[in-house]
Amino acid sequence: MGNSLTAAGLLIHQRVAPSGDLLGYQVALPDDRNQVGEPVYYAGSTLAYDLSLPKIRERWITSQPEPGGHATTGARWPGPAGARRRAATAMWQALLVIDHGIDEQIAARITGAGEVLDALATTSAAPTRSELRQAAFLFERPTRSHTQAAHGHDQALRQTARDLVRNGPALGNGEDAATTAMVIDMAFFLVTAAVHWHARKNHAQQAAAAHQSAQHLRTAYRAAAQHPMAVLHQRGQGLTQPRLQRQTAHLRAGVPELAEQILAEPGWHALAAALADAEAAGHPTRHAARRRQQTPADASRRRELDTADSVSDVLVWRLRRTADLPADTQLTPIAASATPGPHSRTTRPVTDRSGADQRRRAR
Numbered sequence: 001m002g003n004s005l006t007a008a009g010l011l012i013h014q015r016v017a018p019s020g021d022l023l024g025y026q027v028a029l030p031d032d033r034n035q036v037g038e039p040v041y042y043a044g045s046t047l048a049y050d051l052s053l054p055k056i057r058e059r060w061i062t063s064q065p066e067p068g069g070h071a072t073t074g075a076r077w078p079g080p081a082g083a084r085r086r087a088a089t090a091m092w093q094a095l096l097v098i099d100h101g102i103d104e105q106i107a108a109r110i111t112g113a114g115e116v117l118d119a120l121a122t123t124s125a126a127p128t129r130s131e132l133r134q135a136a137f138l139f140e141r142p143t144r145s146h147t148q149a150a151h152g153h154d155q156a157l158r159q160t161a162r163d164l165v166r167n168g169p170a171l172g173n174g175e176d177a178a179t180t181a182m183v184i185d186m187a188f189f190l191v192t193a194a195v196h197w198h199a200r201k202n203h204a205q206q207a208a209a210a211h212q213s214a215q216h217l218r219t220a221y222r223a224a225a226q227h228p229m230a231v232l233h234q235r236g237q238g239l240t241q242p243r244l245q246r247q248t249a250h251l252r253a254g255v256p257e258l259a260e261q262i263l264a265e266p267g268w269h270a271l272a273a274a275l276a277d278a279e280a281a282g283h284p285t286r287h288a289a290r291r292r293q294q295t296p297a298d299a300s301r302r303r304e305l306d307t308a309d310s311v312s313d314v315l316v317w318r319l320r321r322t323a324d325l326p327a328d329t330q331l332t333p334i335a336a337s338a339t340p341g342p343h344s345r346t347t348r349p350v351t352d353r354s355g356a357d358q359r360r361r362a363r
Contacts, residue, residue: 011039077179080123080170081327083163084179087116088186088321090160095186097153098193103201107149110194112157114143117187117213119164124180125172131220132184135191138216141209142194145201173227178327181224182317188217189308218309229270229313232329236269239276247272247279258311267312274316278323 006012015024026041034040077085094109101109117136124132170176191214198207239247251271252259262268308314320327 011041013041076324077175079176080164080167081175081179083123083160083167084170084176084183085321085327087120087160087164088179088183088317090156091116091183091186091190094157095190095193098190098197101153103147104150105153106197107145107147108154109157110145110197111143111149112154112161113187113190113194114139115161116157116164117191119161120180120183120187123164123167123169125170125177127172127177127223128180128184128220131216131223135187135213135216135220138209138213139191139194142191142198142203142206142213145198145203145206147201175326175328177224178228178329181221181228182321182327184217184221184224185314185317188214188221191217225313228327228329229267229316232270232273232316233267235329236271236273236276239269239272243276244272247275250275262311262315265310265312267310267316271312271316271319273329274319274325277325277329278319281323281325283323 009030011028011030013026013028014022015026016022024043026043027047028039028041030039032040076082091113094113097109098106114136117132117139121129121132121136170180191210195207195210195214198204198210236244248259248263251262255262262271317327319325
């Protein structure tokens, strides 16, 4: 711990027992000095309730990386992009617990979510960094409540946070940028779930802070998603009429209760293009939209769709993640089936061949 704090530029004063065991620690900023020029030290417990040495030791013990964990999965999407995909999945699983778990498990997931937000803020590119930092800062308050967190239950999210940091900063374009939109989309709904839980528990300050955090995540999402969704929208508008009608039929069959709302949204063409990508990659699109609804966490699904600015956006990112499609909407599913480099630019744009197929049949 001392080496990490020193590397971060902090001064450390450790309290050590005669046996050599560490009893406590204090930290100071190099330029924070008293009237006689001495550093002003603060004990970890005075900075935050969970920064005391016993609390830190408890978290180390209960959140060691699992053998063969996240670092060995998702080889298809290496680097920051893969870490963001795994983070989105971990947050979805945490969202289910917040809706259906016991309070101690829920508090643990909310605490873990705070660490994921910190890691995202640290590793994201300039277009989203400021808003993510504000979101992470505000969400520190909701991670604290009178409910004792069962720290063993936040292991997956803590490991996800380490995974994000270990894989380094994301670029502001390509797959890195698009998966940043994907993970912020999920983070928004996880934080919104925390708002509802704190409100149910009458934690007014935590609920208010989580709500403010969600608004910064909403702004960050818009910045991250602007380019990939614009590309997808343009491609959807370029679909041939028969192909667009086919995707419309798949939508109505898959989610009949939402279909007319989605078809009226500006984002419908982006979702149609995502469905076409899934079809090109060999996924049966007549089931793709329905799969997004088949979950035991119906409350989570309803809250997401009620809270979202665009239901189409929500379904686009879920589809691209669960169908393992590139988040960068300019890449083809076929090109992505090879193992790309973390910032590969060798793949080609998706094109709609339906018109060419029709002309060949006419001849």
